[in-house]
Amino acid sequence: MRPRLVLASTCVAAVAALAWLTHARPQPAAGRWREVVPGVYRTATAPHGYAVVNGRRALLIDATVPPDELTGLPIETVDAVLLTHHHRDTAAHAAAYRKAGVPVRAAKEAAEWLAPEAVxxxxxxxxxxxxxxxGYFLIPEGVPGVDCTVEPGKAIxxxxxxxxxxxxxxxxxxHLAYHLTKADGTNVVCCGDAFHSPGKLWTPYTTDWDHWTDAGLKPAAESLRALAKLAPTHLLPAHGPVLAKDCAKALTDTAALVDEAAFLKSFERFSKREGNPPQYSFLVPKEQVGSGGDKPWSKVSDHLWITGNTYVLKARxxxxxxxxxxxAERIAAQIEKLRAAEKLGPVEVVAFSHAHYDHFDGLYYMAGRDxxxxxxxxxxxxxxxxxxxxxxxxLDERPIRFTKELKDGETAAWGGYEFKFVHLPGQTHYTAGIETTIDGKRCLFTADNFFHQDQYSGSGGWMGLNRSSPAVYGASARKVLTLAPEWVLAEHGGPYVFNAEDYRRRERWGSAAAKACDAVSPSGSHLRDWTPHRVSVEPVRLQAKAGDTVRVVAHLNGVGPADEAVTLTLRGRGVFADRATATxxxxxxxxxxxxxVPLPANLPTGRHAFAVSLSEAAGVEPVDALEARRNSGGHDRPPPRERVSPPAGRRSSG
Incomplete structure (x- = not known):
């Protein structure tokens, strides 16, 4: 059994790195830094770090280069490193500076992503x-001794x-920016990744703080306006060119574009802005809306019931x-109550609309599930x-065994019904619509894509991590218009009567939101920039023994207007030799x-993070395809687990 203990505890993780991992580091050379403002130097390549010089001393803004690459700076010592934020590119060499005895400082909130135990x-x-x-762009291991006490407004x-x-x-x-001023009128802002260039945000998907609201976009816009009030003469970003003209206007104009993208996170707001939103009815009492399966069953029609996310359909x-x-476990108990009350037979088929645990983990607890x-x-x-x-x-770590997997457009029959399964991405790529006729009504189960306009924000929201986008939402709304059901069997307690004008608006919403997101994307395409999955690594977790050879597979998705020549690199961090592939x-x-990749025989047990990175002729493209590798074997019996309940009045996930 001892080898299995090693097998269960030795993990390899590969994470997609940013610019500092893109290629082998060049040797220190003159010209590595250039002066962009008197007394302020910038690295020649992105992600750009900055050095604020006082005589022969310097403060560094971000740890984008290691201590041995300060050649070209007119300094003898570095007094401290000030981090703008915790991301792997900006904090790349924080550990090296700490080992050299240089203080590294960051915001209080950064401790969650930098402290060893937190990482x-x-x-x-x-x-x-x-x-x-x-956490996007998580560093492979924490950095001991980072001083996370920098306070906004407290001058250094x-x-x-x-x-x-x-x-x-x-x-x-x-995220922090640093406002640099001198008595001679110098007024400069090192803005990190809060601003990329006029109208643009760097890796805008990092503003997806959750999967259905503008929780990150709204503060992003407010941050831009806060910087505009400083009226800087120069903006010094971590990615993007130095801006030395009309900085305040660029910041406020960018904030307005971000505001529009934030506004369009909500279909409800879009429809109200168009005016005269269509009226259509819920099919069950509104008390079901937002419930987690704790409410009594509501009868939708003679053969159909709902509570929370769960529908039960009786055979014809x-x-x-x-x-x-x-x-969750409560639904297993609720199903038994419904069966007893309505004199229903056994559960014969269980299906899932999408891959969010609050729509499938009740299976683990159902009687007779085998x-x-x-x-x-x-x-x-x-x-x-x-x-x-x-x-x-x-997701849930317990794998599910399927007896029937249907392709887009395929049908399956059960109990006198015919179900047509269609790919209906929206809230997540991993979503199905299921079309059938129930009690004389043409019905479409739509998962969490399309809620009633008066439920939440009218949709399940979109975010890059979910492989979702507004363009995809618009296409799925168009598909629903083509299917033209009579009833939309949405979840979280909210089935409603289909209204064609409502879905025409949803299609227009998808188009408008896509344009808004394109506008703030550096490439001009949100399909390219608003996703952490441009490079994906599969599988994301795999267990292995020390001395094993493990396989790392990285997939690059082509999203540009033309062929892209790139180099993908797996960096071994001293455990194994770096490996690069041009493609x-x-x-x-x-x-x-x-x-x-052969793992050393003496590799310590525990989790080990490595990195996959991407470089191309046009420059460095940041990616965030993490991989924490472990075997995909195991059983799907439910271990003891806490019950999962949604916050009152809203859903907890999908």
Missing amino acids: TKAWKDAVPLRSSRT PFGPWTITPVATPGHSRD DGSGCFVLDPW RVQVWGLDTVAGPLKEPFRFRAPF KVAPGRRATATWD
């Missing part, structure tokens, strides 16, 4: 991810310089039951069968890099 916990919680609150004197931290959350929760030609989206058929669209089944294969939120990917296609 260990973040990696542990990353796969499977049980929420949408995630440095010779003739006054360096004032400014809270600028949005790109990350812990028998008494058996079809269950869609059972959530005798139940399990159906799903193949796209939805993927992450449920192999929860360690994909990086996605709201080309066409628009809409996928290129794959595969590395077989």
